[in-house]
Amino acid sequence: MSIYDIIVRNGTIVTSKSIFQGDIAIKDHKIGAISKCDSLLETGHTEIDAIGLHIIPGIIDSHVHLNEPGRTEWEGISTGSMSLAAGGVTTYFDMPLNSFPPTINKQAFRLKETLAKRKSVIDFRLWGGLIPHNLNDVEELHRCGAIGFKAFMSPSGIEAFQHIEDTALYNGMEIIASLGSLLAVHAESTVITEKLAERKRYFKQTSAFDYCESRPIISEMEAVNRILSYAETTGCKLHIVHASSSKVVSLVTEAKRKGVNVTVETCPHYLSLTSADFSKIGAVAKCAPPLRNGDEVEALWTSFANGEIDMIGSDHSPAPPELKQVSDGDMFKVWGGISGAQTTLSILLEEGYWKRNIPLQRIVEATSTNPAKRFGLYPFKGDIAVGSDADLAILNLKQCYRLSEKELFYRHPHSPYIGKKFRGRNVTTIVKGKVIFKNGRMMINDKQEIMP
Incomplete structure (x- = not known):
């Protein structure tokens, strides 16, 4: 009789394709049976x-800013990775711009990688940056193991990470x-957003609603159309972030x-918060692109339910x-960015599963399976299967709680x-067994x- 490291018994196992009752045995960091x-x-x-609980593949969060090195006082790898783990995330991809130095060459990549290996409590990958003056570093960053490259078509807000003009x-x-x-x-249009913001500020129109109106949806659409044409022409695989x-x-x-070889993501805040919420809550709900109105939230959920949103x-x-402040x-x-690493799953369960009858399989597909496939980690990640990494989140779908600091x-x-x-929260996170x-x-x- 085999003796495993861990056996999770009596749970409802959810993958992107199926739901069934069963046990999962873990041995040497992998799912063994x-x-x-x-x-x-x-x-x-x-x-x-796990009787009465649901087991899903660990979430892969492909878009986080942990800010280390250089801005650890903003977050840091230790606190950021613990927050992700608490939310059922087992792997994250850290963005290149908020670190100082930003992850735009081999030296910066190795520095961040060393810190993450020492401090992260879960698995990780690192994005490389694409800025106007580092095109000669791109191949070396790829050899270092960059999961992909991130570029801004409009100013990033970080001086050391410049947005990139069309030719470059x-x-x-x-x-x-x-x-x-x-x-x-x-993808936002620099011309549109800067001209509208300039006009708003000239007339001292600086409220939350004014900020949202200065970054309209058409700004995103213009930039996305442009970058899609470049992807079609160059054959470059493309990923549109935070639609x-x-x-x-x-x-x-x-x-x-x-x-065109393209995927698109959205974020929990675009599926749960509106511009009216932004006006009420204040600066902690500021982001770019900004929050939209309630009709846009519902339309985005329809796109999600139809499978048009990849992750x-x-x-x-x-x-x-x-x-x-x-x-x-x-x-x-004020700084534009929302803290949301710990609450992704709770939002998708409350707003999607419970309120809008989104199947759990669709949630698993968008939070784990699709990211794993798109970024070359499947089948070792993104699934519950024999031989896959033992990355699991165990959920209590019926547990209600009110989020507190x-x-x-x-x-x-x-x-x-x-x-x-x-309604619904992660109660246990298992990373590589x-x-x-x-x-x-x-x-x-x-x-x-x-x-x-």
Whole structure:
């Protein structure tokens, strides 16, 4: 009789294709056996009774900003990865711009990689940056293991990470295509957003609604149309990040029909918060592109239900509280970024599964399976199958809770979701066969328990 490291028994196992009752046995960081009918007769050094609970593949968050090195006081790898683990995330891809130095060459990549190996409590990959003056570094970043490259078509807000003009962008896409890699883009029109913002500020129109109106959906659509034409011409694999509207998603869907190799993500905040919420909550709900109205939220859910949205990324973009303060009511001045690494799954369960009858399989597909396939990690990640990494999130779909600052692992526990009531939460996170998070506590080295 085999003895496994862990056996998770009696759970409802959910993949992107199926739901069934069964046991999962883990050995040497991998899934060693799965039962679909009868209980496994083998034993485990640790046994977890998951009766009444659902087990999904660990979430892959392809879009986070942990800011280390250089801006650890904004978040940091330790607190950021613990926050992700608490939310059922087992792998994240860290964006290149908020670090200092930004991840735009081999030296910066190796520095961040070394820190992440030492400090991250879950698995990770790193994005490389594409900026106007690092095209000669792209191939070396790819050899270092960059999961892909990130570029901004409008100013990023970080001086050391400049947005890239069209000629350099096109040239960079040719290089990335030759490497078989992928480009992710923040797609907003610089001309439209800067001209509208300039006009708003001239007339001292600086409220939350004014900020949203200065970055309209048409700005995203213009930039997405442009970058799709470059992808079609260069053959570069493309990923549109944080689409805020179904109108943007529709452009991607049409491009797919034409044979363009493109995927699109949206974020939990675009599926759960509106511009009216932004006006009420304040600066902690500021982001770019901005939040949209309620009709846009519903249309985005329709796109998600139809399978047109490939994946969900939290776009966790934290900042110290002082950068989120508005002294004179000018919403243009404050840092634009939402802290959301820990709440992605709760939002999808509450707003999607419970309120809009989105199947769990579709949620798994968008949060785990599709990211794994798109970024070359499947089948080792993104599925519950024999031989896959033992990356699991165990959920209590019926558990209700109201989010409080006290349970956030963020370095700065502010969030637009504080006070919001959720149904469904992650109760246990297993990363490569190790229980990392359980019932509100981080489990470090199998002994040390850390609370927020």
